[in-house]
Structures are given as structure tokens and as C-alpha cells.
Amino acid sequence: MTIAPEVEHPAAWLDVDGAVGVLRLDRPPLNVLDRTAQRALRLAAEQAASDERIRAVVVHGGPTAFSAGGDIKEMAAMTHAEMVGHAAVLQAAFDAVAAIPKPVVAAINGPALGGGCELALTADVRICGTEAWLGLPEILLGVIPGAGGTQRLPRLIGPAKAKELIFSGRQVGAAEALEMGLVDYVMPTDLVLDSALQWARRFEKGPALALHAAKTAIDGGLATDLTAGLAIERAAFAGLFGTQDRIAGMRGFITDGPGRASFSGR
Known part of the structure; x- marks a missing residue:
């Protein structure tokens, strides 16, 4: 506590x-x-x-x-x-x-x-x-x-x-x-x-960084127009390609199928 x-x-x-x-x-x-x-x-x-x-x-x-x-x-x-x-x-x-x-x-x-x-x-x-x-x-x-x-x-x-x-x-x-x-x-x-x-x-072992990015993109997009919102999404999407979660998620999909990745949260 x-x-x-x-x-x-x-x-x-x-x-x-x-x-x-x-x-x-x-x-x-x-x-x-x-x-x-x-x-x-x-x-x-x-x-x-x-x-x-x-x-x-x-x-x-x-x-x-x-x-x-x-x-x-x-x-x-x-x-x-x-x-x-x-x-x-x-x-x-x-x-x-x-x-x-x-x-x-x-x-x-x-x-x-x-x-x-x-x-x-x-x-x-x-x-x-x-x-x-x-x-x-x-x-x-x-x-x-x-x-x-x-x-x-x-x-x-x-x-x-x-x-x-x-x-x-x-x-x-x-x-x-x-x-x-x-x-x-x-x-x-x-x-x-x-x-x-x-x-x-449900999110205990999920991709923490991707969840953060998704929430940021949705909330940030709602506060602006579509063009700016798409720019927020684009930056968040590209930014995840530098994370271990993205590597683990895509590797797990390719080798074991959907939902098999082990996410680090880093």
C-alpha cells in the first residue's frame, strides 16, 4: 500500500x-x-x-x-x-x-x-x-x-x-x-x-509503451484538428519502433502467432 x-x-x-x-x-x-x-x-x-x-x-x-x-x-x-x-x-x-x-x-x-x-x-x-x-x-x-x-x-x-x-x-x-x-x-x-x-x-503483461502511445495519440488528437491529430499519431507510431516492446511484439507474432510476445515495458 x-x-x-x-x-x-x-x-x-x-x-x-x-x-x-x-x-x-x-x-x-x-x-x-x-x-x-x-x-x-x-x-x-x-x-x-x-x-x-x-x-x-x-x-x-x-x-x-x-x-x-x-x-x-x-x-x-x-x-x-x-x-x-x-x-x-x-x-x-x-x-x-x-x-x-x-x-x-x-x-x-x-x-x-x-x-x-x-x-x-x-x-x-x-x-x-x-x-x-x-x-x-x-x-x-x-x-x-x-x-x-x-x-x-x-x-x-x-x-x-x-x-x-x-x-x-x-x-x-x-x-x-x-x-x-x-x-x-x-x-x-x-x-x-x-x-x-x-x-x-488485462494490461498486466501488455505493451506498456504502446498503451501509453495510444492514449497520448487519442487524447492529444481530440484536443486538436484532424491534421494535427494525424501528426501526433504518426510521431507516436514511429517512436515505438525504437522500443523493446515493438521488437518483442513483432518477433512473437512472426514466430508464435498473435498474443505470444513477452513485453518488457521499456
Whole structure:
């Protein structure tokens, strides 16, 4: 187990389970993401990114709540000037999760609202329980999502659906979230974490550098136009030809058939 330094009782911490890092939110009952939790989240995400033992990451809030979002009492006391500075800290925490150069899956039970939903959006895949619900209700507080919701949600489900959810502040259950593409899998609550771990463990012996390159190309391409995106892909593709993973993968294919390579991760 690895616990984020600088935080005596962290609201978020990294648990290393073999080749899987489980980034656990631990501020019961609803995992509210106050400033302390945001700092702990960033530290844990940075640890997950740099730990070479970890090939994939699960973000989990526990069996009853993923995260109900930011601390409204804390934010209500902030002035405009204070929030200008805090907004950068807030986004940095979520950007650290999005920047983990490994496959990331969010295991969602209970509410994933506001900042909790935005945290789920930083993952590559979202698995949620049948009793989960998601939404960006910030508009009902006279503000808008400030940790990536207005940017990541439209890229995931399209601008029209994203605007409907953000403009209304409406929350959706698991079935509707699956239908609109907000989550990728729905299953019984007690199977969510195990399913997320099973998904993550598929990459335990996979080509780590190629997975990193694929994630970088996809995410980088989404942030730009097609021409620039193709240039990102081209550079990432060519760059892999200098790695042991590419040599092992192609040699294994030629001699033993698909899926027979032994990858080093270097």
C-alpha cells in the first residue's frame, strides 16, 4: 500500500495491488472533494503515473458513493479572488488523473455528481453499478462545472447532450447514462470494483509503451484538428519502433502467432 505523502489521513490515496493501482477516495460518507482531498488526489495520481509497477489504474470511491463533488460550504466562503487561484488547483488535481499514462477505469457506485462526475470523466472507461447516478448540477448553484465538465463531457457524449445535462443540472441513472455513452458498462453494485479490477488486470503483461502511445495519440488528437491529430499519431507510431516492446511484439507474432510476445515495458 502506498499513501500520499504530506497528508496524515489522506482523503485520497493509492493502493498498489500487483500491477494495478487503486486510487481510493476515502472521505466518507460521500467523498466530498474539498481542497485537502484535491491535493491528496493529485499526489496519488502522480504516484500512479510514476510507479513502474503499475500498468493500469482503478479509481474507486467505495461501495456506497463515488463522490458527491466539491465542498459547497468551503466554496461558498470563497471570494472571487480566492476562487481564481483555487480553480487552477482544482483543475490540476483532475488533470493529474487524466494525464496518468496508463489505462484508467472509474468504478462508480452511488452518486458521481459535480466534481465526482468530472473525476469519472477523466478515466478512459467508466463502470457503474445499477444504483449509481451521475450529473453536473452546478448550474443550480449559480455556477458551472469547473474541473473539466464543460470540456470533457461534450467530447464524450456530444455537445447537444452535454448542454442538456449542464444547462438543466439534471442527474441521470445508470441505464440512461449507459444509453447516452456517459458510462461504458452497468452491472450489479457488488460486482463493480471486481469488474474494474478485472478490466485493469488485462494490461498486466501488455505493451506498456504502446498503451501509453495510444492514449497520448487519442487524447492529444481530440484536443486538436484532424491534421494535427494525424501528426501526433504518426510521431507516436514511429517512436515505438525504437522500443523493446515493438521488437518483442513483432518477433512473437512472426514466430508464435498473435498474443505470444513477452513485453518488457521499456
